[in-house]
Amino acid sequence: MCALIFHFLLLNIPLLLASLIHPRCYWRMKMKEDKDQDLGENCFFFLQPASEAIGREHWNKYLNKFTTPESQRFAFALAFSMDEINRNPGLLPNVSLNDSIGFGCKTLPQFTRHMRIVVKKVLPNYDCTRKPICAVLLTGTSWETTATIQTFMNLFVSYQVFLLTFGPFHPVLSDHEQYPLLYQMAPNDISLALAMVSFILYFRWNWVGLVYSDNDQGMQFLSYLRREMEKNTVCFAFVNMIPVNMELYMSRAEVYYNQITTSSTNVVIIYGNIESTLALSIRRLESLGIKRIWMTTSQWDDAITKRDDTLDSFHGTLTFAHHHPDISGFKNFVQTVNPIKYSDKYLASLEWMGFNCEALAPNCNTMKNCSSNATLQWPMKHTFDMAFSGSSYDIYNAVYAFAHAFHEWFFHLIIQQKMRTWKSHNHLCFKLYDILRNIHFTNPAGDRVNMNQREKLQRKTDIFSISNWQQGLGIKLKIGSFSPYFPHGQQLHLSADMMEWATGSTKILPSVCSADCGPGFRKFWKEGMATCCFECSPCPQNEISNETNVDQCVMCPEEQYANPEQNHCVDKAVVFLSYEDPLGMALALIALCFTAFTAVGLGVFVKHHDTPIVKANNKTLSYLLLISLMSCFLCSLLFLGRPNTATCILQQITFGIVFTVAVSTVLAKTITVVLAFKLTGTRRRMKYILISGVPNYIIPICSLFPVILCAIWLGSSPPFVDIDAHSEYGHIIIVCNKGSVTAFYSVLGYLACLAMGSFTVAFLARNLPDAFNEAKYLTFSMLVFCSVWVSFIPVYHSTKGMVMVAVEIFSILASSAGMLGCIFVPKFYIILLRPKRNSIQNIRKKS
Secondary structure: OHHHHHHHHHHHHHHHHHHHHOOEEEEEEOOOOOOOOOOOOEEEEEEEEEOOOOOHHHHHHHHHOOOOHHHHHHHHHHHHHHHHHHOOOOOOOOOEEEEOOOOEEEOHHHHHHHHHHHHHHHOOOOOOOOOOEEEEEEEOOOHHHHHHHHHHHOOOOOEEEEEEEOOOOOOHHHOOOOOOOEEEOOOOOHHHHHHHHHHHHHOOOOEEEEEEEOOHHHHHHHHHHHHHHHHOOOEEEEEEEEOOOHHHHHHHHHHHHHHHHHOOOOEEEEEOOOOOHHHHHHHHHHHOOOOOEEEEEHHHHHHHHOOOHHHOOOOOEEEEEEOOOOOOOHHHHHHHHOOOOOOHHHHHOOOOEEEEHHHHOOOEEEOOEEOOOOOOHHHHOOOOEEOOOHHHHHHHHHHHHHHHHHHHHHHHHHHHOOOOOHHHHHHHHHHHHHHHHHOEEEOOOOOEEEOOOOOOOOOOEEEEEEEEOHHHEEEEEEEEEEOOOOOOOOOEEEOHHHHHHHHOOOOOOOOOOOOOOOOOEEEEOOOOOOOOOOEEEEOOOOEEOOOOOOOOOEEOOOOEEEOOOOOOEEEOEEEOOOOOOHHHHHHHHHHHHHHHHHHHHHHHHHHOOOOHHHHHOOHHHHHHHHHHHHHHHHHHHHHOOOOOHHHHHHHHHHHHHHHHHHHHHHHHHHHHHHHHHHOOHHHHHHHHHHHHHHHHHHHHHHHHHHHHHHHHHHHHOOOEEEEEOOOOOOEEEEEEEOOOHHHHHHHHHHHHHHHHHHHHHHHHOOOOOOOOOOHHHHHHHHHHHHHHHHHHHHHHHHOOOHHHHHHHHHHHHHHHHHHHHHHOHHHHHHHHHOHHHOOHHHHHHHO
């Protein structure tokens, strides 16, 4: 098989190149409807060898029997083939082929009656002395007729007749068990289905309609087409199965028309017999003026060229035909037989006349823009070759197959020298048919013919564009071909120049169920929608699509984000809470202002260290508290700027220690106030001891725990620089990861315990009598401190990115400012604005 395919490719590559270099065109006269033709007629040709020579006069008489255009085309092909063989000395020497009985074209009942008369007259069934005749019967396009003839011929055992069909391939007739003496010359139409789907894919169509005849051929073609379409995600917009029965068709006709007229598809495939209800359906569509891109088979060439120009809704019809080469000398033979009757004009109404497309160039820029010279006078000034139709070419090959088989069989008889008894001759007829089934040869046109069904290769498919011109002239242009044995992706060959010349444009109408989903969108399907039909949905956030009709969008990498159009990813900007940022700048200014204010307050306390208000509240603890508050304000600056490992560690360590010192100092001050008023009388000496010793031990003892905790924190899971690529769209935020969240909240919890302890002690001592009792201020400061940090936890967890850092800075500044304002601002007020109240005389006077 591989060798056959390779041989096939070698033979066809030169033909393909030639077709691209010298494109072929065809013209034809418009035919009128043959109202006298019986649509049930089929042509029958009885091939038998004869010893007498056959001349041109015989062919003239023979061809005169055929009156309808269809029968004349077939008769011309048969006569030409037999005459060519008879004049070939290397094939069947001294033997001539002839249609000895001359059935002609008849209906099936007419043929049956005629056959009975011929058989009884020529070969009575009871005459056992007469030898059987080995012959071949060529039958026409109707498979029902062919099947009936096969059954009928089996009744006459003396007549060993092998049937060769030149009609369209039919799946029923391929059953060799039921029809052992029947062979179909036409190839099956699977290559046509492949070519159509490839053509559809070439133009990126995915939404087509199908109108076909409700018979075995139509069903098989539908299965071929559907299988290939499903492989390539092409869908049917509608499928019109036209009944063969006329009454059933008429009852559903309106439904069929509405399906086509209301469908959104621009492409419709037509498949079926032109002599059926399907033809009536197409003519009805034609009369409605429906504009579509019609794709059909070569059987419809006649139907296209028979209609009126005023109903030219089929303009630019695409036909797909099994490839066959041009046969030289065909027109010359026919005109030699009867030059007067078979003029160029007459023959042009029967068959397409082939010519090189370059001959049209002076008259036409495009097929849709031809000058007035493109009339009947133009083709009459040139010499053309008459082309074979597909069925005529099948007749041509059938005659040659019989000739080659009979030639081989005849020499087989001479070599074997068998006895010609009834039984042996019967056996020899089957030998002839066996040779015929397996013979392969090259016909005069250079085409390789293989009668072995198993080795038979699919034919190449030619693609034509057919248009009607004015004054009854039809033009057919070959615009491409499909070679099924070429590598995938190289099977379809289309000539862009020929297509532009045929259509007048480089653009072809789209035929899709849904408009393309452009970049930034993806397809999605709703329940019940065909696979080719979809809706477009924008890509989800941070996902992109940079192609059309994608099923899924692609997530951008973590360091990138989707642009607004969502068709490509953009690098994220690296950001952090810097001093240049308005928020960072505001927080830094607040921190510096509070630091400066605290420093000024410390200077005021140092300057007025001998005043009662400073002495009354343990000036050493006040100095230490002011210094720790300045540190608290300044530690907030560690949270600003680009984070690094050092600043990340210092942020948490400094925060934990300086706030512990500040809160423990407040606790020490609170205990000092309580002890100052509770230890009276004989315990006055103990009072002085406690007052002087407690501050020295409470602060370091309370600060020892966070120091140990921070050491463990740094040893187990220290803070580190981290990136947050998700909090803020389009930005990568550099932040400090706390490492151990448990350690961080342990520090906050410890500070909360110290603050609650200080708050409790200060609340109990708030009403003790003293001119400068600061227990109330300490109570409010701890209340503010606790409120800030209790609020911090939910707010901190509800924010992300730089806002989270800003919340932490704000909490540090707010809690520090709360302690500074509640404890020291009233004292600054008295020292600076009410100095009289800060004197011993005023205190004694109040006492």
